[in-house]
Amino acid sequence: MRKILVISDTHGYLDNYEKVIKQNKEADYIIHLGDVCGDEKYIQWSVPYAVKILRGNNDWNRELAEKVVFEMYGHRIFATHGHRYGVYGSDVTRLVYAALQEDCDIIMYGHTHVPVIDEGEDYTIINPGSLTYPRQSGRKPSYILMTMEDDGNVTYELKYVD
């Protein structure tokens, strides 16, 4: 089993990131979906487990990948910031098309700062929202804790930082 913290859009502020790390000591993987804004090295070394950081529209570090496709427990995961696929409001058409072309069944993106967990028959789309500049109604900083069981079952929990 793996506990994966999916976070995004920290925009150069780490106070809430530190809270998330402290509140999820059982996590063993972090995926940051971009707009890390210079904190990539810090985040990379802040935990003793695996970290993937994607490149957002406010990231100038060319070492960060624009997108990544990887497999875990029988799932293919497509992770990207989203701006390259024109995500806007709730329109994720191009992103979904690109992910399905690569046979992915879990699609994750950031950029909109609005959390989404949309579990479908063929694929699931998630967006953890922003830990720094939330834009959904209520504007609470948010992230997603994803649990992948060995048998491939996945659960997604939208969590908030107070």
Ligand SMILES: [Mn+2]
């Ligand atoms: Mn952003």
